[in-house]
Amino acid sequence: MFAPARSFVRPALNVAVKAQQQQRCGMATLREIEMRLKSVKNIEKITKSMKVVASTKLARAERAMRTGRAYGTANQELFSQAGIEDSPDAKVLYVAITSDRGLCGGIHSSVSKAAKRALLAHPEARIIICGDKPKAQISRAMPEQIALSFNQIGKDIPSFAEAAAIADEIMTNGGEWDVLKIIYNKYISAISYEATTMTVVGAKALQEAAGFKAYEMEEDVSKDLTEFALANVLYQALVEGHAAEQSARRTAMENASNNANDMIGSLQLQYNRGRQAVITNELIDIITGASAL
Structure with a gap:
């Protein structure tokens, strides 16, 4: 009498248990998708805010860059009219300029790669680094060629006083050099930049230049002129590099926001499908139970 009842109830219980397990799994998956969706939306808000900040800073950096280019020009x-002759035995000192901050694409890597190529071409040369990012990249490959390093670069728009302080430190503790080559990111447009080199010659080369031999010049004059020229070139490189960094950061944040939007759309679609599947399973359970009754 009771055997047929057991044989009927047991499969029904198994089906109910499986349905509950599937529902729990579905709800757990929906919770995970919902949490991930919320996280991506928060990231998208941050990247949008950083893009706005970078756009504002870029406008200021472009104004400072136009002023700095006048110094470098x-x-x-001056050097083009001096008639300076290139010497194959000249001691070369490199200066790599970027900043300490990240989240700006591969702008630091472009300077580091250019500096590494230059050091490989001149193994006897040494390098001075402005910024923690290129220092970390170059010190892994060529730590013995680093002469000096500066940090706290690029937090705000560089000033001529900062460039003069760096030039004074290079003249005092940078060692002997005949030619100094500055590697920096040249600002081309709001979406492009390239690693470029500017050259400054030493005091001895200025004294021996044809354009300066025509005048009586003391040794201190050529030394002061070299330091002032170095400060001018450093200032141009700093402000151009700062503008290029802000441009790259704005582009990187824009790309990150677009990627976040794409991911939000994909997760929202996945969440809606999962929610629809859970509702469908619940309706099937209700209809099945009603039919059994």
């Missing part, structure tokens, strides 16, 4: 005009 006058400096290059």
